[in-house]
Amino acid sequence: MLVIAGDYGAAEYMASNLKERGLSIAVAANGLDGLKLATTDRFDVLIVDQLLPDMDGMSLLAALRNADTETPCLFLTSLDGIGDRTEKLKGGADDFLVKPFAFAELYARARILAHRPRAWSQQTTLRYADLEMNLLSRQVTRSGRLIHLAPRQFELLELLMRNCGRVLSRRLLMERLSVSSFDPRASVVQANISRLRAKIDRAHEASLIRTIRGLGYSLRASK
Structure with a gap:
């Protein structure tokens, strides 16, 4: 670099x-x-x-x-x-x-x-299924409904959407949130994922944010 x-x-x-x-x-x-x-x-x-x-x-x-x-x-x-x-x-x-x-x-x-x-860098809008994120206005919608996200939740969702289908490790997400693996606040990752999932998947039949046991998290439609 x-x-x-x-x-x-x-x-x-x-x-x-x-x-x-x-x-x-x-x-x-x-x-x-x-x-x-x-x-x-x-x-x-x-x-x-x-x-x-x-x-x-x-x-x-x-x-x-x-x-x-x-x-x-x-x-x-x-x-x-x-x-x-x-x-x-x-x-x-x-x-x-x-x-x-x-x-x-x-x-x-x-x-x-x-x-x-x-x-990928040319994108100003990210889309997956019926989920859409505007990187300039920092607005997120699902099925046309506006979803209000806290800054950390927006950063997590952006990372998930840029890596659709890939499993992102808890360690990588901790780094993105500036949380040390030795920090007692390490549970902030799970807490933000939980809140994000509630906002993104609540009231929708198909869940998008998936927990891959023992590995991390991924954005992928449920089968």
Whole structure:
């Protein structure tokens, strides 16, 4: 992975923690160096900060896409309006995090980007059966009925919908929720899954959120 950030302390923090997870990390302290590295070397994921000393992150992203660099990009920003999300996605970002953020969420999102087809990043709406999620407005509906989700529940459902049919381990979900395996709050995963299931599957004949005993959770229609 390549971390492109003008804040030396933040860049080193991200890089050192990612290295501790066994990843190979390169760091660029400005946009020009980042552009050169990203277009000459091969990386699984680019982590790009909006604030750079020589150009803003969106300009760097535009330059990368104009150079036909399709490496998935996780964009770090301090803005979180619907218009801002639209701008980032249209500008070529595959995902984004609003600062400040927990490292566990950075790692989980970067890992997902590294293992998914680039075509997925172009989506602004996710669908499975009669369930629909709008990533820009952050609205979820099932059979046309609006479902109100708490932020953690929305993040869990997005992860499940991006991995329909796959079993997601409890450990991965804990990382996404920034919960340590040694944290007594680890049951927060089960609690949020339970609440999410109640909102998504309640009043519907077909259950979508499945517990795979001993393995984790999956989004799949019941047989």
